[in-house]
Amino acid sequence: MKHATQSDFGRGASFALSSVDKWEVLSALNTASADFDISHRTLTVLKALLTFLPDRDIPTEPGRAVVFPANRTLSERLNGMPESTLRRHLARLVQLGLVNRHDSPNRKRYARRVGQGVELAFGFDLSPLNGHADQIFLTAERATRRAERIRTLRDRIALARQQLIALNDSRFAALIENARLILRRKSSEQTLHKLTQEMEDTADQNTGNAIHQPELRTIQLSGPDNQNERHIQDSSESKFDSEEQTSDSQIPADKKNDDANLHIVLDICTEFQDYYPKPVTGWAELVTVAEKLSPMIGIDSPVFNEARVRMGAATAATSVLCILERLQDIRSPGAYLRKLTQKAQKGTFSCIPMLKALENKGKSENCQLTT
Template sequence: MKKMSQTGFGQSAEVCTSADKWALLATLTEAAPDIGLNHRTLSVLKALLSFFPDRILPEDAGAAVVFPSNRSLSLRLNGMPESTLRRHLATLVTQGIVSRQDGPNRKRFARRYGIPYGFDLSPLARTAQSLRQAADSARERAAHLTALRDRLALLRARLLEDERLSPDHPLMEQIRLTLRRKAVETTLRNLIEHVEPLLSAPPPRPCDTAKMSGRDAQNERHIQSTNKNKSVNKAMPLELAQEETEIPLENVLRHCHEYKSYFPEATQSWHGVCSVSDQLHGMLGITRPLYMRAQAKLGIKATAAVILAMLERMPDIRKPAAYFQGLIQRFDEGCLNLNAMFGQQKGRKLSADNFWRR
């Protein structure tokens, strides 16, 4: 046993150089897939490196020995189970990243004389050159895969742009799923070789549309006449709609006072009324598209007046958005009198239900 305790372990290095342990760990991380290491094994190696006091790892056998217990390693690894820790330590030893020499009682400890029992990290320094080569190869392979993925994505975009294949085509769906996953080089090359001939062929000619006859049958041309006196065209300018639904400003200011609770400094002009309406319609639950639709039909000023009138009657309106949409529908049907909402006659109750037939 005394003879065994004095026997050195590890491989002798022909050239004695030094290397930064953290730089070696970063290099090993890039080359890990080729070596057969995962991130958990690298975490265990990082914990072992943290027990070595110096930053530079020597290449001499037995010159970089650490001897932490499994409990200490587990605590430094945020409570990794001991069974998992032993498995990853065995992987490091099997791959030749570290060397292991236990004491006679299968423990790891330091000795006053001779090499301590524990894990020797010098093999990591001795394999630095091969690790750098493996990392360079991994970077080149990753760059090559990225170029293939970019080329395949470009080909797919060209197919969609030229309308050679529809988005729901099986080949397009296969390309989409491949680009979302971590595909190997062979799969990417096969797809590229299959897609490139499709782009080299002439683009498909658009099919000629048959001239439709004038018969009143299904799927034939449709002629619709619009009564312009009954509704307002959606494409009509806002200025024209405002002229058709003009409301006196005095009536609006005389009958609408509730908005002053929110905007006490609002100007007594159409500009101020429209500005207040732009900020109030969202508070009433009226969406912006519906509000803009009303402006296109009723006009900007009339829409603002309707919003202020609705605010006066909010306790009686359960669904303001539906109520507002109903007003627009009444206007399209030609049975809405906006001026009557503001009680032109003295003593008339303010109500949006006053409508008339045109």
């Protein structure tokens, strides 16, 4: 039975007014493979056929894109795919209307040349890819947007699930378990949307905290010394190193100036520049960098998203950069950030001590280099 999102290729497709890049069409088909019910093995066979088309562009005229490799040649190009399997995938491409057979009287594939050009060719006609290009690109765009929505819904479910787990209430055990099972499966957008609404409504009603995206918070680095607390590093209760503050180690900052705070963070946290050397000019850019950087250092997207909700986007980004600075000392960055998020939820977290510790560590290392 055809999936609700699957699309058919119309047999009466009109050809594009200009040639179409064969690799762009193949990429779009990969993106929309589920919508067209095409397996990736079938697309691998299509890719092999495209390699026999000498030009990068698929011609606009029907019948001008015929390739004629023998099955043995195709099999070799597909790393020894059995011919029975190859014939099945070729038949699927023809059935979908992506490829047309142009058979010779004896069903062999060959070409008749006149001079330097091919006058007559028998084999597989790839020109339907040009005729269906508009539909393929449009479906691929829709598939990309759907995938983005699904990723967002999955993150929202994971965040709401963490909130319900934190309540430690047996009434929500079934809902929490259902969310876990659905997140492990490849669920439809409709299923995820319904569960998202149920999870968030339940979390809002029982925590009193609506799930939303807060404004960027100002990170004020100057503050009382009693904020210089030691932070939990990971689940084994290791610590983030902090040093005693002296009067000359206070970080100057204009409390009313977000840009000043941003410059201080960028001066102290420099490791991220190895990954993203482009200059950061605003908090929004820094948050984006932290979001992309988190999975690279072992922080799952739902963990970062929860930190962003609980701490504020700027504070969460700063925390990620601080973790990166001491990555060699932190065994579980994801667990560490979760602990900081829990402290933020209780109103007992500030990233000032981490920044001050990093500043002092940098000064100490510089002193050792100069002595």
